[in-house]
Amino acid sequence: MVIALAGQPNVGKSTVFNLLTGLNQHVGNWAGKTIDLKSGGFMVGDTSITLVDLPGTYSLTANSEEERIARDFILKEHPDLAIVVVDAANLERSLYLLAEVLLLPVPVILALNMMDVAGQEGIQVEPGVLESALGIPVAPMSAAHNQGIDALLAVIREYLDGKMPFNPKKPSISDEHKGILAEIVEQINGYTPEGYPTKWVALKLLEGDEELAGLIEKNLPAANWQKVAALLYEHEDAVLDIAGERYEWIARMVRAAVVEPRITRGSLTSRLDQVLTHPVFGSLILALVLGGVFFVTYAIGSPLQSWLGRGVEALTEWLRVQMANSPDWLSHLITDGVLGGVGLVLTFLPILAIFYIALGLLEDTGYMARIAYLTDRWMHRLGLHGKSFLPLLLGFGCNVPAVFGTRIIESRRSRLLTILLIPLIPCTARMAVITILTPIFFPVHSALVAWGLVAGNLVILMLLGLALHSLILKNEHVAFIMELPLYHVPNMKTIGIYVWQNLLSFLQKAGTVILGGSLVIWGLSYFPTGEVMTSYLSYAGRFLEPIGLWMGLPWPVLLAILTSVVAKENTIATLGILYGDVVKVLPTLLTASSALALLAFQMLFIPCLGTIAAIHEETKSLMWTIVSAVMMLSLSIGAGVLIYKVGLLLFG
Incomplete structure (x- = not known):
C-alpha cells in the first residue's frame, strides 16, 4: 500500500513523516525529476505501507517543480491514500491545499497538526465538527510532542478495513x-x-x-x-x-x-518578531546566534575530536607494530593511506553532529525563516529575493542541492546569478575543515576566527553580487513574499533523524569519495621512492610553489587544498598523509599571517566536483561553469595573498 503525504511548508509534515517511518527512510529521484522524493516504510497490522513525502507546496497549479511533482505523483502513481497535513493554528492558509487535493481521484485523510500551537495562541479547533463539515476523516495531532499518531494510524486502519468514512464536501465554482x-x-x-x-x-x-x-x-x-x-x-x-x-x-x-481568541492572533510570535526581525536588533541577534553555534561547536566538539584523534593515533601505532613483517608499502598504505586520511576525517564526526543539531533546532523552531527575512533586504539590493535566498541558505548544508534548488526561481538571469553566488556559501564540508584547522592555529580565538571567515565569505558574496548585478540582471528587480511561521517547540525525534541522515551521508562519503581520494593521494606521495619529497606528488607541488610563496604556504599545503576539489574533507586527509600529526606539525610551519591566508584560501577555493557538475547541469553551459570555477580560484588566491601581505605589515 502506498500513501502520499502532502502539506504546505511549515505545517510539520516532516515531523509527521518521521514519527510514522522512524529511521526506515530513503531518498530517491522520481521520474527523472531533479527534486528528490523521500519515502519510508511502516506497518499497520499485517499491512506494509510505503509513505511518500511529497514536496511542500502551497497549491497544485504547476508554477514550480515542487507543485508539478506533488500533483503528478498522485495522478500518475495512483497512491491508495493521501494524508494532507495542515496547521491547526492557521487553517485559513493551510486548508487551500486540501481544497485542491480533494479534487483529485484519491481518498484523503486530514492530519490536523499543531493543535498545541493553536491552543497556545488561544485558538479552539473542534476536530469532530471539522470532520463533519469536510466529510472526510480528521486526525488531531501535536506531532512535535509525539501526540496524535495513534489517531492517525486508527484512521488508516479503518481505510484498510473498508470502514473509513469519505464523503468529501468539495469546493465548487460559481x-x-x-x-x-x-x-x-x-x-x-x-x-x-x-x-x-x-x-x-x-x-x-x-x-x-x-x-x-x-x-x-x-x-x-x-x-x-x-x-x-x-x-x-x-x-x-x-x-x-x-x-x-x-x-x-x-x-x-x-x-x-x-x-478565534479575542486577543490578537500570534501574540507571542508577534512580540518576539518585533525584536527578532528588527533591521538592527534582529541582525545583531542573528550574528550572536551564528557566533553561539560556532562557540558551542568548538567548546563541546573539539575535546571529543581530540579524544577520537588520540584513538586513531593509538590504532595506527598498533597496526604498525602488527605489520612490522609486512611489505613496507602495505604497512604505509593501511596506516598512512587509510587511517591517515579517512581515520583523521572521521575524528570530526562530533563537530559535524553538533553543527547539524544546531541547524535542525533553528529550522524546527521557525527561526530559520526569520534568517531568510532578515537577509532579504540584502538580497533585494542584488536584485534577488527570498526565492534566491532559500537555495543560498541551503548551501550552508551542501552546495550541490543548493544549485539544484535554484529551479524555483522563475527568472533565468536571477537563477544564473544565484548559481554563481552559491559556491561562496560555506557548506558543512568546508566548515568541517575550518573547524578542524582553526583551533590548531588559533586555539584561544578559534570561534572568533571561524565567525570572521564566514562573515568574510558573506561580505564577498554581497560585493560580488553587486558587481554581477548590472552585468547579468541588467538592474532587474523582483518582488518578495514569504511566510513567517509561528514559533513552536522543536521535535527532538525529527532533529535526531535529520542529524543521523546527514552523518550517515558523511560516512558514506568517507567510505567512498574520501577513501578513494586518500588512496590516490597516498600513492602519488609514496611512489616511486617511498618519500614524499621525491614522489610524483612533489613534482606538482613544486610547480605550484611560486603561488604558495605569495601566501607564505609550503607546496604540500597547497596540494592538500587542491585535493579538496574531489571532496572538501580531503584537505584534512591529505595533510594527515603528508605531515602525520597535523596538530603538532602545522603550527611550526605557518605563521599567524600564513595560517589566516590558508584558512581564507580554503574557504574560497574551487567547489567540489559535485557542485561543479551541478552548475553545469543547471546552466547547461560549459562557459558559465568555467567562469564559476575561475572566479572562485581568483578570489581564493587574491584573498590569501591580501591577508598574508597585510598580516606581514601588521605583525611582521
Missing part, C-alpha cells in the same frame, strides 16, 4: 462559470493525458495552468483547441472566481470548527 466549465469538458473529453480527470483538467485550464494548456493544445484537434482558447480568453477572470470560491469554502469550514 454558477457564472459552471456552464463554461461544462463547455470546456465537452471539447477536451477523450483528449486529456492518461490518468488526468477531464473535469479537473478543465478546471485547471480556467485557472490558467500553462503546463496543462500546452499539453491539451498538443492533444486536441485544432478546431477544438480554437474553441477552448476562445472560451479561456473570454473568461480569463475565472481564476479569481475559482480562488474566491475556495476561500469562501475555507471560511465556512473555519466558521464551523474554529473559535
